[in-house]
Amino acid sequence: MSALIGIARMAAESPLLEAKRRVAYFELSGKSLLNRCSGRRKIFDWTVNPYRGCEYGCRYCYARYTHEFMELPVEEFETRLFAKTWDEAMWRRDLRRVKAGDTVAFGTATDCYQPAERRYGLMRKMLEGLAGRTGMRIGITTKSDLVTRDADLLVELARRNRVRVFITVTTMNTELARRTEAYAPQPALRMNAAAELARRGLDVGISASPVLPWLTDRQQSLEAVARAAREAGARTFHANPLFLRDSAWAVFLPWLEHEFPHLASRYRERYRLGAHVDTAYRDWLRARVEQIRTRYGLDSRPDAFLSTRPKQLSLFA
Ligand code: SF4
Known part of the structure; x- marks a missing residue:
């Protein structure tokens, strides 16, 4: 076996923080807590993911590939979790690289308010570190109602920055959610969290992504x-089709064959070209979502919010 290098080596050497019945937490050090995005298709300037792996273990999760980077089995994505080492000085140094008008997106790969957050509080510490910053665009994506714990900080940040919290709710069907997202908070709890944040005056979006063909x-x-x-007071609604790269497919397909065997061959056919659905399905779903958005008076896609640079900082005041 070749010697581990880089992030794989760091993961292998990570000290154990705590082991529970289903999951074990490790501490992962690094040189930065902030990742710069690049490339033509980037929609954020920066991303922040305080945890690697996600205890929610959604069957369709696309982020399992991040465990492959660490040369760990994709199945361990939901049981072998890494909390990044908290270093306040490093976070403040990271933030000096963020300019006014930049977009900073929290929770783009793994859920930043997953249960580990109750223990390690990295999100809370990071948000506290943002105090005093102005003119940033801050997006937070989560399935967790724990985000309401930080409503006070978010309200304060939203006075001088543009802040939007995206709550992911793929279905309101509790039974289906229990099967697809077994360890995540129930849909009603997530909507309650959205309502609480909206009541506090925060800008809230609901994401129904990923949309599972024939299921949601x-x-x-x-x-x-x-x-x-709409009832929760959210402003936006968006829903993109399921994307199944190999690492996600390796977990999703066996699950589908067990839970919904009649759909397995249809999924094989739908994803025969690779990780993405075909253009016809994508266009069909886009039209359906647009029509629903119009019917319920909800606003447009999140990237429209995040990628447009402000003309004047006073827009955010
Ligand atoms: S909450 Fe998000 S990151 Fe976590 S397992 Fe589900 S899809 Fe993956």
Whole structure:
């Protein structure tokens, strides 16, 4: 076996913080807590993911590949979790690289308010470190109602920055959510969190992504999420199709064959070209979502919010 290098070596050498019945937490050190995005298709300037792996273990999770980087089995994505080492001086140094108008997105790979956050509080510390900053665009994506714990900090940040919290709710069907997202908070709890944040005056978006063909793409299913989003006071609603790279497919397909065996061959056919659905399905879903958005008076896609640079900082005051 070749010697481990880079992040794989750091992961292998990470000290154990705590072992529970289902999961074990390790501490992962690094040179930065902030990642710069690059490339033509980037929609954020910076991303922040305080944890590697995610205890919620959604069957369709696309981020399992991040465990492959550490040369760990993709199945361990939800049980072998890494909390990044907290270093306040490093975070403050990181933030000096962020300019006014930049977009900083929290939770783009793994859920930043997953249960580990209750123990390690990295999000809270990072948000506290942002105090006093102005003119930034801050996006937070989560399935966790724990985000309401930080409503006070978010309200304060939103006075001088543009802040939006995206709560992910793929279905309002509790039974289906229990099967697809077994360890995540129930959909109703997430909507309650959205309502609480909106009540506090925060800008909230609901994401129904990823949309699972034949499971959550029906009009009725998407409308139920959009209706609840509107009732919660959310401003935006978006829903993109499931994306299945090899690492996700390796977990998703066996699960599908067990839970919904009649859909397995249809999924093989739908994803025959690779990780993405074909253009026809994508266009069909886009039109359906647009129509639902219009019906429920919800706003547009999140990247429209995040990628447009401000003309004047006073826009955020
Ligand atoms: S909450 Fe997000 S990151 Fe966590 S397992 Fe589910 S899809 Fe993956």
